Amino acid sequence: MMNGKNAYRAHKMIFYFSGLLRSLPPRPFFQRRCQALLSSFDALPSAEQEAINARIDYYNKLDATHVLSDTATRNRDLSLSFKKSTYHLDFYQTAKYFPDDVAYHYRFGDKVYVPDAPTFVKSRPIHGENRNSVLLKLNSVRHFYTVKDHYRYDDKRNSLVWRGAAHQPHRRHFLDQCYNLPCCDIGATDDKEKTAAYRKPFMPIEKQLEYKFILSIEGNDVATNLKWIMASNSLCFMKRPIYETWLMEGTLIPGYHYVEVRDDFSDLEEKIDYYLAHPEEAQAIIRNANRYIADFFNSQREMLVAMKVFERYLSKTNKTI
Template structure:
C-alpha cells in the first residue's frame, strides 16, 4: 500500500508544467463558486500572520526542497510547489515538532495557544492522518465499552495506560515495538474491530491523536482530554460535549462517563452527528487543494514574493 501511494505521488509530481497550469485554472474557477465563508475562515485559521514579513533566511527555494527523512511530508508539500517558480522560497518543517519558530514556518501541527501565529498549518503527512471510515454499525448496537490501541512511548501516554489498562469498561493497550514486558502490552486491533465499541479513546501522542479523524467520521463516540495541539483538522475548534466527550487527565471520571453515554444514546448520537459534520468540512477534495494553494500563495504574497507565483488565473 505504501509503495503504491509513493509511486502515484512521484508520478504526479513528474507531470509536465502544462498539467499544473490546467490544474491551477481549475482551482481558481472553483474558488469563484465555492463557499467563500468556509474558505476565508479556514485560511485565516491556518495562516494567522497579519503583517508583511521578510523572507526568512531559513527559507528554502522550491528548486532546493529535498525529500530528506520525511518522504510523505515532502510529497504533500511538493504537490503544491508546482504553482511557484523555482526561486520561490518557503520555510517549512517536516516532522512532529510543535515548536513555534521566530519566523513564519509551515508546520503540520502547532500548540493551541496565543502566540502560535508563526506556525502556519499545512496539510502534511495527510495519508497517515486523514483517514475516514465507512462505519455501518449503529451506535446502539456497539459494545458498552471504550477501546484504544497505540504506541505509548512518551510520558503522557505511559501515565494514561498505566491508570486505565485494567479498567473493567476498557479494552485498551499499547502496541509498542519492540514489544515490552508489560501487562498492558497487547496485540494490534484492526479499525474494523475497534468500530464495534461505542467509545474510542483519542489520546494525543507526539502531537495530535492520529486516530481522531477516522474516529470522528465513525458512528462511535470520541473520548479524549482537552487537546493541546492542532493540525489542518482544526482541533482547536472542537468543543467538549459538542464534538467529543472530555475526560480529565487523572481519568477518575472515565467509568462514570462511559456508563453515562452507553445509556444516554440520544446525547451520544448528537455528539457523533456534530463530529461527522466537522469531518465533512475536510472531505471536499477541491476545497482541500484550493486551501493548500491559498496558504502558499499567502505565504508568497506576505513575504514579498508575489512575482514568484508561476500561473495567473
C-alpha cells in the same frame, strides 16, 4: 479481505504512486493553471467563500510582511523521489503550482514548538503565539486515513477501546489509571519495558470500530486516530487537545464533537456510564463529528484551501537575496 495492517500498506502504496503520477508533468504545466484554480474561489456561493476564508485565516495567521533569511528554500529546489517522505509528497502537491523563484521555510515531522520565522508545518500548539506556524495538510496518508464503519452504534460493544504505543508519560499515566477499569479494553502495543504490564496485541481499526467508545490521546503531537474516529459510528473520548493540525483541533467543541475527559482521566468511567445511559446524546455527538470531518475529504476544495494558504504565505513574506 485484507487485515488492518495490509489495508494500510495498500493505502500508503496507492498514495505514493498516485502522488508521484500526479507530479510527473513539468512544473510549468501546473504553474499555468495556478491562477485559474485560485480564481475558482470567486465562483463559489458566498457561504462557501466565508467558510473557506475562515479556514485560511485559521491556518495562516500572518498579519504583517516578514523578510525571510537566505536559509529559506527556493521552490525550484524542492524535488521528489521514492526516498522522500509523505510530507514531501503532500507539500509538493501544493508548491508545484507556484513560481520557481518563490521561497519559504518548512519543517516536516511532529512539531510542538513555534519556529522563529514563518514556516509551513503539520502541527502546532493550539494556545499561545503560534502565527509563525502555518498549517498545511501534511502526512495526510497517515493522519487522514479512514476505514468504513459497518456497525450501527446500537450494535457495538458497551465499552471503550484504545490501542497504541505508550512512549510518552501522559500515555503511560492513562494506562496506569485506566488499564483495570472493567468498562475499558485498553493496552499498549509497543515493546518497551515500561509498558510491559499493559501489553496487549495490536488491534486493527476494523476491530476497534466494534466498540461504542474509542479513546483518542495525543502522542508526540496530535492523536493520529482522531480523524477516523470522528468519521465513524463510534463516540470519541479525549482530553481537550493541546496541539492542532489541518483538522483545526482547536475548534472542536467538547460535548458537541467529542466527549471531554479530565486530564487525569478520573471521570472516564463516569462519562462512559453516562453515555451508555443516554444513547441519543451519544449519537448526536457522533453525527456532529461526522459532519465536521466530511469537509476534509473533498479533494478539490482541500486543494483550493491549501493553495490559498500558500498564496497568503507568499504575499506576507519576502526573501533577502
